[in-house]
Amino acid sequence: xxxxxxxxxxxxxxxxxxxxxxxxxxxxxxxxxxxxxxxxxxxxxxxxxxxxxxxxxxxxxxxxxxxxxxxxxxxxxxxxxxxxxxxxxxxxxxxxxxxxxxxxxxxxxxxxxxxxxxxxxxxxxxxxxxxxxxxxxxxxxxxxxxxxxxxxxxxxxx
Numbered sequence: 001x002x003x004x005x006x007x008x009x010x011x012x013x014x015x016x017x018x019x020x021x022x023x024x025x026x027x028x029x030x031x032x033x034x035x036x037x038x039x040x041x042x043x044x045x046x047x048x049x050x051x052x053x054x055x056x057x058x059x060x061x062x063x064x065x066x067x068x069x070x071x072x073x074x075x076x077x078x079x080x081x082x083x084x085x086x087x088x089x090x091x092x093x094x095x096x097x098x099x100x101x102x103x104x105x106x107x108x109x110x111x112x113x114x115x116x117x118x119x120x121x122x123x124x125x126x127x128x129x130x131x132x133x134x135x136x137x138x139x140x141x142x143x144x145x146x147x148x149x150x151x152x153x154x155x156x157x158x
Contacts, residue, residue: 038065041085049087050079064088089124091132103131106150111137122155130155 038058042065046056053069060066065081071092079090096104099119107117115137122130122145130153133144145155 039083039085042081042083045081045085045087046079050077053077087125089122091120091122094119094121094131099131100148100150102148102150103133103146106146106152107133107135107144110144111135113137128153 046053046067050069050071052072054073056067056069058065058067061080063083065083066078067081068076068078071077075092077090077092080088082088096117096119098121107115115135117136118134120132120134122132124130128147130145130147132155133146135142135144145153147153
């Protein structure tokens with residue numbers, strides 16, 4: 001009986017040590033952030049979703065992991081992950097031609113006349129995608145978050 005209990009204790013300890021080291025183990029391509037390594041689950045999820053990503057740069061912001069990278073060697077993107085490796089959102093600049101007409105029409109109604117703008121598509125798993133529009137009109141800067149129908153939304157980040 002003592003041998004069985006001892007064997008179970010050794011097995012449990014070994015399992016816990018292996019699990020803890022796998023969780024915080026740096027994975028190839030991970031970058032230490034302020035002395036802390038990107039969790040294995042987060043790095044693994046990122047590389048699973050973005051197999052063609054190059055030059056990832058990790059940062060810890062507000063308790064979440066942000067990674068900036070290049071997709072297809074040309075497009076600069078960012079993605080945000082929580083500690084368990086679930087993607088919260090990803091952001092990618094898009095051209096005006098890739099934005100739905102209803103979004104463009106909403107901007108023309110709200111900002112008549114001359115204005116400049118930049119578009120970023122925010123892809124959110126399990127939620128509606130948004131378009132972030134940075135508008136510059138006569139020196140006034142504003143960011144709007146619109147869905148594909150041109151309706152405005154609050155978006156406090158994550």
